[in-house]
Amino acid sequence: AAGVIQSPRHLIKEKRETATLKCYPIPRHDTVYWYQQGPGQDPQFLISFYEKMQSDKGSIPDRFSAQQFSDYHSELNMSSLELGDSALYFCASSFRGLSTEAFFGQGTRLTVV
Amino acid sequence: SQQGEEDPQALSIQEGENATMNCSYKTSINNLQWYRQNSGRGLVHLILIRSNEREKHSGRLRVTLDTSKKSSSLLITASRAADTASYFCATDDTGTASKLTFGTGTRLQVTL
Numbered sequence: 001a002a003g004v005i006q007s008p009r010h011l012i013k014e015k016r017e018t019a020t021l022k023c024y025p026i027p028r029h030d031t032v033y034w035y036q037q038g039p040g041q042d043p044q045f046l047i048s049f050y051e052k053m054q055s056d057k058g059s060i061p062d063r064f065s066a067q068q069f070s071d072y073h074s075e076l077n078m079s080s081l082e083l084g085d086s087a088l089y090f091c092a093s094s095f096r097g098l099s100t101e102a103f104f105g106q107g108t109r110l111t112v113v
Numbered sequence: 114s115q116q117g118e119e120d121p122q123a124l125s126i127q128e129g130e131n132a133t134m135n136c137s138y139k140t141s142i143n144n145l146q147w148y149r150q151n152s153g154r155g156l157v158h159l160i161l162i163r164s165n166e167r168e169k170h171s172g173r174l175r176v177t178l179d180t181s182k183k184s185s186s187l188l189i190t191a192s193r194a195a196d197t198a199s200y201f202c203a204t205d206d207t208g209t210a211s212k213l214t215f216g217t218g219t220r221l222q223v224t225l
Contacts, residue, residue: 033212042201042215043156056211090156092213098143098205102213104156 002026004093004105012111013081021076021108025093031055032074033102034066035090043090049074050097081112119202119216127224132189134219136202137182143205145178146213147187149198156201159187192223 005024013019025032031050035043045058049068060066063081068074072093078085088109094102120135138145147159162169162178162185169176175188189196199220203213 031211042217045212045214048211050211056209058212088153092156097211098213101146101158101161102203103158104148106155109153 004091004103006089006091006105006108008108009106010109010111012113014113015081015083017081017112019078019081019110021078021089021091021110023074023076023091023093023105025072025074025091026103029093029095029103030072031094031097031102032068032072033092033094034060034074034076035092035104037088037090037107039087046076055097078110083112086110086112119200119219121219122217123220123222125222125224126192128192128194130192130223132192132196132221132223134187134200134221135184136186136216137184138202138204138214138216139183140204140206140208142180143207145176145185146203147174147176147185148201148203150201150218151198159200189221192221194223194225197221197223 007022033048034046037043046060047066048056052068063079066076088107090107092102092104118137144163146161148156150156160171160176162176173190178185199218201218202216
C-alpha cells in the first residue's frame with residue numbers, strides 16, 4: 001500500500017539558509033500534518049491543512065511557512081535557519097481530518113551547521 | 114504543548130514476556146492512536162481507539178481506553194526483540210480535532 005512520501009530524507013544546511021521539505025500524502029488523503037521532533041523528544045505539532053486550507057497551527061516559528069497544493073501535497077518552507085532547527089521533520093496524512101488514522105512518513109532529517 | 118504522559122518512561126523485559134505501557138491525557142478526546150518509533154526512524158501507526166470504545170485488539174496488541182480516567186494502556190503480548198522501540202500515544206481533542214498531540218513516549222527494550 002502507498003505510504004506518505006517525504007523528500008528529501010536528509011538535508012544539511014548552513015545557518016541563515018533556506019530549506020524546503022516536501023510531503024506527498026497517501027492517495028485520497030485530504031489532510032496533512034507537520035511535526036518536528038528533536039533528539040529524545042516527542043513529536044511537536046507545527047501546522048496542519050485540510051482540503052488545502054490551514055486547519056490548525058502549533059509552535060511554528062514565523063520563519064517557517066507551509067502550504068498544501070491542489071494535488072494535496074504539502075511543502076514546509078524554513079528560512080533563516082538556526083542551529084536549533086536541526087531535528088526530524090515528519091509529515092502525516094489522513095482522510096477527513098482525525099476521524100481516521102493518521103499515517104506518518106519516514107521523516108526528513110535536517111541538520112543545520 | 115504536551116497532552117499526555119506515558120508511564121513508564123522506560124521498560125526492559127525479556128523476550129516472551131508481556132509489556133504494558135500507559136498513557137494519560139488531559140482533555141476530552143475524539144480518539145487516541147498508538148505509534149511505534151524505532152530510533153531515529155518514522156512513526157508507525159499501530160492502532161486507533163475511539164472515545165466510545167473501551168478495548169481494541171490487533172494481533173499481539175491490546176489497547177484499552179478509560180475516558181473517565183483519561184487514560185489508555187497498550188499491552189504487547191509475547192514480546193519479541195523486534196518490538197524494541199519507543200511507543201507513543203497521541204490524542205486529538207474535541208476542541209480542535211485538527212492535530213494529534215503526543216505523549217512523552219515509553220522506551221521498550223526487549224532482550225533475548
